[in-house]
Structures are given as C-alpha cells and as structure tokens.
Amino acid sequence: MKGSADFRPDAWARVTARLVADIDGLSVEAAERLLTDARVNRPKTLNAVDCYLAITPGGVCDPDSACPRGMMRLSHILLAAGYTTVHPPQCTQCGQRSALTNVGPSGRICEHCLRANRPTVLCARCGKPALHRRNSADGVVCSNCYSRDPSSKAPCHRCGRVGHRRRRLPCGGVLCPACAPRPQHTCVECGKDRPAQSITENGPICSTCYSRINMSWSCAACGALRRRKSGGNVGPHICGICRRALRNDVQKASTRTALPASRPPRVAPICVFCRRQRPIMNRWPAGPVCKVCAKRARSYPGICGTCQQSAVLIGLNDHGGRICGPCAGASLDYRCRNCGQAGMHANGRCSRCVTAQLLDAALGGHDGQIPDQLRPLADALAAAPDPRSVAVWLARSDAARLLRTLAECGETVTHDLLDALPPGRQVNYIREILVRTSVLPMRNERLERLEPWLDRYLADQPADHTLMVRNYAVWYLLHRARRSPRPLVTAGAARIRRRVRVALEFLTWCDARGRSLTDIDQGDVDTWLATGDWRRPEVRPFLHWTTQRRITGAVSAPAPKPAPPSVFIDEATHLEQLHRCLHDDGIDVDLRAAGALILLYGIATWRVLNLRRNQVHTRDGETFLVLRDHELLLPPQLADLMAQLPRSTRRSTLPDSDASDRLLFPGRTPDRPVDTGGFGKRLKRSGLTIRAGKNTALLGLAAELPAAVLADLLAIDVGTATRWATYAKTEWNDYIAARTSGDNG
The missing domain is CATH 1.10.10 (Arc Repressor Mutant, subunit A)
Incomplete structure (x- = not known):
C-alpha cells in the first residue's frame, strides 16, 4: 500500500501525471482518488502500470487486452466516472468490453467466453454437462449427483446426523457444516476474533458490527437508529413501530397514503429504570422499560422491598424501591418453569437451568452422560455465583473447547495427559480448575512444568x-x-x-x-x-x-553482590500515600490493604500477594498478622481493610472457596495469587510508588530496630536485615548496650 517500504513515490507521480495529461478535465486529487479505487496504490500493481504506460502511448484511453489487471480496473472505473474517452480492453474472442479476468487461447477473454471454451464432460450418472466435476467410482459426475451420493456423506461426530463432511477431526471423525467451527477472523471494527459476516475492502467484519453498520437505518418518522425494515408498502426506511402505527392509520382511513410531511417526529419514551431514551421492550407496573433493563431484571432477580422474597423486580413502591409483580398488583411473576426459582433467561427457564443443560451437552461423553471423574467439576460449575458467566465461558473460551474434547475422548484425565498436550493458557486453566475441584491431585505446577520445558528446549x-x-x-x-x-x-x-x-x-x-x-x-x-x-x-x-563432579578444574564465578537500594521517597510523600491507603475509598480495597502493608512495614510485594486468610488472627479486639513464627500487630484501620479481603470479583467461573487458608489476593483462579506485574501496574495507576515506598519503610524500621529484631518481626533473612541496618548506620553494639542498660535499670 501507499506508505509501505516497497512503495515508489516516483512511479506514483509518473502514473498520476500521465493520467492527468491524457484525460481532459481530470485534477490531480481526482486522479489519485481513482488510482486508489482501482488499487493501483499497491507497490506491485503500481510498478506494472508504470512500466505499461511507459511503453504504450495510448495506454490510458485505449489499453489493449495484454495490459496489467490494475490498468484494466482503472479503465472501467474511469468509464463509470463519466470519462467517455476511455475504452476498456476488448475480449479477444467476442469483442465485449467487460472485465477480462481469464486467459484463453487467443489472450484475455471474458467470463462468458471462458465457459464457452471449457471442455464439455458429461456426467456419468445423469448425462448432463458437468461444469463443477467430482470424481467417483462411476467416473466424472456433476456436483448435483455427487451431493446425492450416500458415499459423500458421513455421520457427524458431534450431533450424529448424516450429512456432508465439513471438517475432519484428529480422531478420524468428521463434523457436519452446522457443527464445524467457522473460520475466525479479526474484526476490523471491534478487534475481536470472531467468524466474519462480510469481507469488506477494509477487512473482515463480524456479525455484530455488520448489523450495527449495514443493517441499521435512521427512521424517517421518529429519527431513531434501528434495524432496517424493507419491502413494506409504506417505504423502506420506516422502523417497525412507526410502520405498525402508520398501517393502523391507513387501515382506519381505508386509503394508503405516504407519511405526511407535517407530522412531528416521534420521541422515544424514557426508561423508568435507566432514565434513558431507548426503544421500549416491556411496560411493567413501574413504567416503560428498555430492552437492556428488562433483560437485566429478568436475569438477575433481587429482594423485593415489600415481601422480602427473591423475585424479578418489575414495580416500584411509594418510596421508589423495587418490588416484585404480585406486590405491585400485577400477575407477572417471572419464574423458571423448570425449578420454580425467580428469574428467566431463555425459553422460560432461569440462567442456572440453562447453564446446567449446556454443561450436560459440553461434558457428556459418547453416551451423553457426564463421566464420574468430571462430575465434581460439573457440580462446581453448576453452583457458580453467576451461572451466565459459565454459559459464556462454555460458548467462547478455548479452555472450554479443550475440556469438551477431553470429555468426548473418553480417557481418564491425568496430569500426564495434560502434559502431553501442546502447552498453552487453556491447558493451564483446565488443570487449575480440575485441581481445585479435586479431580486431579495438587502439585507444584511451576516446578512440574520445568521438565517438559527442558525437553522442548533441548530437543x-x-x-x-x-x-x-x-x-x-x-x-x-x-x-x-x-x-x-x-x-x-x-x-x-x-x-x-x-x-x-x-x-x-x-x-x-x-x-x-x-x-x-x-x-x-x-x-x-x-x-x-x-x-x-x-x-x-x-x-x-x-x-x-x-x-x-571433577568435570572441570578449580574454576568459579564470583557471587553477585546485591546492589544497595537507590530509590526512596521523602517522608511527607510516604505519609501522604500511607494516609491514602488507609482512608481513600476511591481506591480498590485490595490495593489499599497491600499498599498499606508495603508502605508501613516494607514487606515485598510478592510476599504480600501470597498472604492467606489463616495468617490474620484477632485476639482481645486486636488483629495480628503472622509472618513465619511471629505476630505483627496491625493498626485498626489496616485491620478493617484486611477483614474485607479477599474482595468479591467475577474472575473465576467457579464458586468462591471458604477454606481457612484461602489467598487474600487471589488471581485468575483462587488457588493462585494475582500476578505481581499486573498488580504493580494497578498500584502505580493509583499513584502509589511501591518500590520507593518499601525502601523508605524498611530504612525507617532498620534505623529504629536492631537487625535481629527486624528479621524476626518481618520474617526476613538475618543477612538482609543486617544490610538494611548498615544502610541505616546502626550497629549491633547499640542493641547490646541498650539491653545491658535496661537490665541494669
């Protein structure tokens, strides 16, 4: 393209100048636009057109059939733009001036001549000319006969229906067109990897963006941007609501008239829940409700302000609180027809029942039953706090597809089976959730991954x-x-x-x-x-x-010496950041708790993120943090922050664990701490300079406490505490003298 490393600006200037010189009334800007439309701005095409015009005097207005494809496209675009002096090349057989994309015996020919020159082969079964031919046991057959041949069909490995083959599986089975996954493309609008609804000049577009861009239209009556409605008798650009209103008016008047020009535009009502002007989906006792709020209310029931029962809240009381339908005087009481619980997601069933059906279909083996080994995992996923997240995970996640494949193969899932798969995030996640649900035994995953990595690295x-x-x-x-x-x-x-x-x-x-x-x-x-x-x-x-092992002589390399800390912050900044961690409610509670521990005691970030719930004890109204064998007294404000950990998130599809040794800062799965790098970036975005703050806190403690006490208090190595004491200019003799004077006193 123009701007790439292979693009030649001199060739572009020559072609543009030649186009302006040969065609009267064409400006430079219009010439560049037409060249771009004909894709002549691509380096390879540009060079071919430049060489052709250099040796052909009439190449712009009267190109021959041997011209480059870019020149041929340009001639048709110029003719469509109204420049009648341009004559596109003729077909070498019929003389028509159409797109010549094929090469025949006499040169480039059109599509019609290509079909006429194609050798005719009669189908071995129906005797008709076979344009799209397939080979079979009877000989060459046409595509229609081949599609009716039973040998061209096979049972689908997933749904069991007999149909055409679309994709072969490594196990030898095949998938039908309905079950085979569509090719994934990166949408140029949203950037997500999805099946392409359309391949445009800019690139592939997914179905969601295609509907938003190409299937939406501004209604001529109400002005709202809605899905396009066409084929009606009142105009193609009227939305469905206005179309029905107009149809009723027309039927009442017994005449069909166009939309009056003096009719005022229709204003969309305001949703009673979100207070936005949106298309209304339901009219509940509370008032008009948009589609988004209605779907959220049905999928996520709450506690009714009147009867205090879990229900879909579709009404409002006198104080503006949400209440259920029966309490609002309506008969609407959205409940699952399967389990009777409040909430409806699809087909009259709640999200939990829909997710349970999806789990049975995803984890069911060849007989449709979930294997006994995977039953604990299925039960844990079915009991997730948000079953809709499990449904989305089953539909979109690569890890869920891998889990479905493992369930279909019928083999017992072991660590060795997962180790034999190509390494990736999906394999790691499947292993973590299987370990967490006790399907697989726990192991030191980072250590066990080293040997397979060693085999691949030394291969x-x-x-x-x-x-x-x-x-x-x-x-x-x-x-x-x-x-x-x-x-x-x-x-x-x-x-x-x-x-x-x-x-x-x-x-x-x-x-x-x-x-x-x-x-x-x-x-x-x-x-x-x-x-x-x-x-x-x-x-x-x-x-x-x-x-x-006496492989080498007495050779060695010096041990690396730890560099002294060089990043600090002043005392005022240190106290200001510590005050923010303890009192600023605008910062997430996990960042506040971790930042306070680091800034107050100088504990390393990775050690803070590995803290567990059983390391925090409360005794006689005071809270202590246990580091190795010693208890560290926490201030009341920090104790309140630690009591709120771990914070409630939706990072995992599995329910939260109530184990006493649960991590206070869980990561993607509750059994592993949050990533240190990502957590450090969150701290930095909150305005907390953690590294400098940790060094400042340790330096202050080392200046006040002896190295031995500091090592026991913070559970760090004595050598590390001694180095910090050296940085703070303290001596062991000061500690001994202080103890001696205390004993004498």
Missing part, C-alpha cells in the same frame, strides 16, 4: 550439550527446588530457566573457542564474564556443579 541441541545440561538441570537445579521447604514461585522458575540457558550458551562458547570443559581455566571463565551481558554470572552454579 534441537547437540547431543553432548543436551546430556550435560539435562543432568545439571535435573540433578542439581530441580533437585534443590524439590527439597526446598518453600514452594517454587514464578521468579524462581524463571531463574532456573535462565541458568539452563546460560549453561548451554557457555558450552557453545567453549566449543567456538576450541575448548572443552576439561580444558578450561579461570582465564576462560573471566573472559566469558567480561565479554557478556548481565546474565553471564548465572554460570556460577553450573561451574560449581561441574567442579564438584
């Missing part, structure tokens, strides 16, 4: 390097991670992957220098460290492992 590496790095990763890195009393976190898994990559890079570097592990010395290691980036010191554990 195309040299054999000697693969053997060395695999032994190092399995028997040193993973062995130490499994023996650690703490579960492996995301940062720890990333560190193991980085050390595996650095070890493989070091072996490749040694081979490039003609050295082996048994020959390298400390000078080689120093050269490796001096000529690389910040990751190269991670070779230290690999050299330690090879030295212990």
Whole structure:
C-alpha cells in the first residue's frame, strides 16, 4: 500500500501525471482518488502500470487486452466516472468490453467466453454437462449427483446426523457444516476474533458490527437508529413501530397514503429504570422499560422491598424501591418453569437451568452422560455465583473447547495427559480448575512444568550439550527446588530457566573457542564474564556443579553482590500515600490493604500477594498478622481493610472457596495469587510508588530496630536485615548496650 517500504513515490507521480495529461478535465486529487479505487496504490500493481504506460502511448484511453489487471480496473472505473474517452480492453474472442479476468487461447477473454471454451464432460450418472466435476467410482459426475451420493456423506461426530463432511477431526471423525467451527477472523471494527459476516475492502467484519453498520437505518418518522425494515408498502426506511402505527392509520382511513410531511417526529419514551431514551421492550407496573433493563431484571432477580422474597423486580413502591409483580398488583411473576426459582433467561427457564443443560451437552461423553471423574467439576460449575458467566465461558473460551474434547475422548484425565498436550493458557486453566475441584491431585505446577520445558528446549541441541545440561538441570537445579521447604514461585522458575540457558550458551562458547570443559581455566571463565551481558554470572552454579563432579578444574564465578537500594521517597510523600491507603475509598480495597502493608512495614510485594486468610488472627479486639513464627500487630484501620479481603470479583467461573487458608489476593483462579506485574501496574495507576515506598519503610524500621529484631518481626533473612541496618548506620553494639542498660535499670 501507499506508505509501505516497497512503495515508489516516483512511479506514483509518473502514473498520476500521465493520467492527468491524457484525460481532459481530470485534477490531480481526482486522479489519485481513482488510482486508489482501482488499487493501483499497491507497490506491485503500481510498478506494472508504470512500466505499461511507459511503453504504450495510448495506454490510458485505449489499453489493449495484454495490459496489467490494475490498468484494466482503472479503465472501467474511469468509464463509470463519466470519462467517455476511455475504452476498456476488448475480449479477444467476442469483442465485449467487460472485465477480462481469464486467459484463453487467443489472450484475455471474458467470463462468458471462458465457459464457452471449457471442455464439455458429461456426467456419468445423469448425462448432463458437468461444469463443477467430482470424481467417483462411476467416473466424472456433476456436483448435483455427487451431493446425492450416500458415499459423500458421513455421520457427524458431534450431533450424529448424516450429512456432508465439513471438517475432519484428529480422531478420524468428521463434523457436519452446522457443527464445524467457522473460520475466525479479526474484526476490523471491534478487534475481536470472531467468524466474519462480510469481507469488506477494509477487512473482515463480524456479525455484530455488520448489523450495527449495514443493517441499521435512521427512521424517517421518529429519527431513531434501528434495524432496517424493507419491502413494506409504506417505504423502506420506516422502523417497525412507526410502520405498525402508520398501517393502523391507513387501515382506519381505508386509503394508503405516504407519511405526511407535517407530522412531528416521534420521541422515544424514557426508561423508568435507566432514565434513558431507548426503544421500549416491556411496560411493567413501574413504567416503560428498555430492552437492556428488562433483560437485566429478568436475569438477575433481587429482594423485593415489600415481601422480602427473591423475585424479578418489575414495580416500584411509594418510596421508589423495587418490588416484585404480585406486590405491585400485577400477575407477572417471572419464574423458571423448570425449578420454580425467580428469574428467566431463555425459553422460560432461569440462567442456572440453562447453564446446567449446556454443561450436560459440553461434558457428556459418547453416551451423553457426564463421566464420574468430571462430575465434581460439573457440580462446581453448576453452583457458580453467576451461572451466565459459565454459559459464556462454555460458548467462547478455548479452555472450554479443550475440556469438551477431553470429555468426548473418553480417557481418564491425568496430569500426564495434560502434559502431553501442546502447552498453552487453556491447558493451564483446565488443570487449575480440575485441581481445585479435586479431580486431579495438587502439585507444584511451576516446578512440574520445568521438565517438559527442558525437553522442548533441548530437543534441537547437540547431543553432548543436551546430556550435560539435562543432568545439571535435573540433578542439581530441580533437585534443590524439590527439597526446598518453600514452594517454587514464578521468579524462581524463571531463574532456573535462565541458568539452563546460560549453561548451554557457555558450552557453545567453549566449543567456538576450541575448548572443552576439561580444558578450561579461570582465564576462560573471566573472559566469558567480561565479554557478556548481565546474565553471564548465572554460570556460577553450573561451574560449581561441574567442579564438584571433577568435570572441570578449580574454576568459579564470583557471587553477585546485591546492589544497595537507590530509590526512596521523602517522608511527607510516604505519609501522604500511607494516609491514602488507609482512608481513600476511591481506591480498590485490595490495593489499599497491600499498599498499606508495603508502605508501613516494607514487606515485598510478592510476599504480600501470597498472604492467606489463616495468617490474620484477632485476639482481645486486636488483629495480628503472622509472618513465619511471629505476630505483627496491625493498626485498626489496616485491620478493617484486611477483614474485607479477599474482595468479591467475577474472575473465576467457579464458586468462591471458604477454606481457612484461602489467598487474600487471589488471581485468575483462587488457588493462585494475582500476578505481581499486573498488580504493580494497578498500584502505580493509583499513584502509589511501591518500590520507593518499601525502601523508605524498611530504612525507617532498620534505623529504629536492631537487625535481629527486624528479621524476626518481618520474617526476613538475618543477612538482609543486617544490610538494611548498615544502610541505616546502626550497629549491633547499640542493641547490646541498650539491653545491658535496661537490665541494669
């Protein structure tokens, strides 16, 4: 396109100038617009048109049949625009000036001549000419005979109906056109991946955007933007409501007249719930209600202000409160015809009953019954707080499609079966919800994913390097991670992957220098460290492992020294941000609680996000936070924030857990904490400088408390507390002297 790297501005200028010179009355702007309409602005087409016009004097007004396709399109566009001096190329057989998109024996020909020149083959069954031919056991048959052949049909793997094949499955089955998923395209209007309703010049458009753009029309009577109605006897641009009103007026007058020009435009009524001018769907005892509010009221029942029962609230009392239909004096009482509960979603049933039917269809095996292994998951999904979210998840999520495939295959779902699938977010999510519903046993997922990743990473590496790095990763890195009393976190898994990559890079570097592990010395290691980036010191554990096994000599890499903190905030800013966390109701409660813990005690963000409910205790009216073996007294305002955690969200399709060890900051699934990076961005958008605030809080505590007390209070390493005490210019001797003077006193 124009503006790409291959676009030639000089060719564009020559073609534009040639077009303006050969056609009278054509301006430069109009010429560029016509060239763009003919898609001559594409680099390849532009170069072809430029070369053609350079060697053909009359190429603009009288192109021949051998001209480029872009020139042919341009000639037809010019003729349609009223420039009669342009004569599009003629068909080399019939002489018609139509679109020549095919090549025949004498040159380019039109579509009619192409069909006339096509060799005629008679169908082996019906004897008619077979234009669209298919091969069969009887010979060449036409498409009609092939569609009636039973051998061209097969039972659908999903619905069981016998029909034409649309898509083959890896298991050998086929899907019919109704069950086969339509190709996904990225809509150019909304940006979502959906089946395309139409492929326009700008790109594919989904059905929702197509209806909004192409199927909407401004009503000539009321002026509202509604779905287009056509084919009526009162005009094609009148909405359905105005059409019915006009039809009634016409029937009463026994004559058919057009819409009076003096009739005032019709004003849409105001919805009694949202107070907006929208098309009215229902007229309830409360008043006119739009489609959005009516659907929300039927799908989400509430507590009636009069009878205090769960019902669909369609009326208003004297104080403006929502009440149900019977209390408002109406017979409307929207209840599910299946379970009798309040609320209706589709076909007279509530959202929970509709979701239960969808679950039976999605998780049912070959016999239509949900396997016993997946029954706990089905029960948990059926008991979700918002069953509509489960229905949407079943219809749109890739994870739900994977779960449906696992249920249809009939195999027992295990961790090994999921490990054999291609890695992805959908596999991880299915594993998490199966573990949470006790279908699969719990395991350290970050640790268990490392070995499959190691197999994929070393698949195309040299054999000697693969053997060395695999032994190092399995028997040193993973062995130490499994023996650690703490579960492996995301940062720890990333560190193991980085050390595996650095070890493989070091072996490749040694081979490039003609050295082996048994020959390298400390000078080689120093050269490796001096000529690389910040990751190269991670070779230290690999050299330690090879030295212990006498693969290498006495070589080592220095241990990385922690850099002193360099980011702080002043005391006034620190207190202002802490005050906002404790008192600003405009910030989410989870951000306020986490920010207060970080700014008050200097606790790392990842440790705050891994806190659980059983670490918060209340005793004698005071709230304590347990960090390892010590209790940390919380201020009353912070204690109130901690009592509101975890906050209610709809991040998961499963119901919330009431376990005592539930995370206070759950992520996408309640069994895993929220992502540290995303949570840090939310804190930053709220105006909280967490890293600088944490350093300021730790520095203040280190200046007031000895290192030993600080380490026990915040459950951090003594070495870390000692470094912070050094930064704060405190000494152990001050602590000993303070204790000695206290004992003497």
